[in-house]
Amino acid sequence: MNPETCVYAGSFDPITSGHLDIIRRGAAIFPKLIVAVLRNPSKKGCFTMEERLSMLQRSCADLPNVSFDSFDGLLVDYMRKVDAGVILRGLRAVSDFESEFQMAQLNRQLNPQVETFFLMTSPEHAYLSSSAVREIAMFGGDISCFVPSPIVEEVTQKFRK
Numbered sequence: 332m333n334p335e336t337c338v339y340a341g342s343f344d345p346i347t348s349g350h351l352d353i354i355r356r357g358a359a360i361f362p363k364l365i366v367a368v369l370r371n372p373s374k375k376g377c378f379t380m381e382e383r384l385s386m387l388q389r390s391c392a393d394l395p396n397v398s399f400d401s402f403d404g405l406l407v408d409y410m411r412k413v414d415a416g417v418i419l420r421g422l423r424a425v426s427d428f429e430s431e432f433q434m435a436q437l438n439r440q441l442n443p444q445v446e447t448f449f450l451m452t453s454p455e456h457a458y459l460s461s462s463a464v465r466e467i468a469m470f471g472g473d474i475s476c477f478v479p480s481p482i483v484e485e486v487t488q489k490f491r492k
């Protein structure tokens with residue numbers, strides 16, 4: 332497993348400014364960063380896989396060492412498939428800690444060669460989530476400081492329909 336390749340996995344429904352902050356900072360540390368979107372058959376989501384990947388690509392267009400993919404099944408299996416040694420996660424408020432701790436422990440038990448690497452979210456994004464963005468957009472609120480600028484219009488339009 333290559334420790335120079337990290338995977339930032341998630342639903343990204345849609346990518347938020349908090350996700351972008353973690354991607355930027357992760358890409359400055361690791362030579363190769365893969366953003367992997369979970370294909371979750373039990374959770375339909377608001378945006379399609381194609382829309383999510385397109386929004387990620389447009390938001391990270393200036394980051395040459397970042398690539399995009401989708402996966403299903405266990406994250407550790409995907410890590411093996413792409414030969415990546417590090418899972419990148421962002422920690423927001425203290426409330427994230429318990430579930431993140433559990434996930435990191437389980438993943439390490441499933442494959443001890445995979446490490447989880449945490450970055451503390453920048454304070455301005457500490458309470459931001461994709462579900463909060465969806466709710467604000469649904470009720471006509473201004474989401475421009477919560478999602479990357481290249482996707483503000485697409486997310487706003489999605490909920491205007």
Ligand code: PNS
Nearest residue numbers: 340341342343369404405406407434437
């Ligand atoms: O956007 P999220 O909800 O923070 O992403 C969570 C994700 C996709 C990283 C996590 O649910 C995941 O890794 N799912 C794949 C299934 C898996 O590997 N489960 C075992 C670890 S708990």
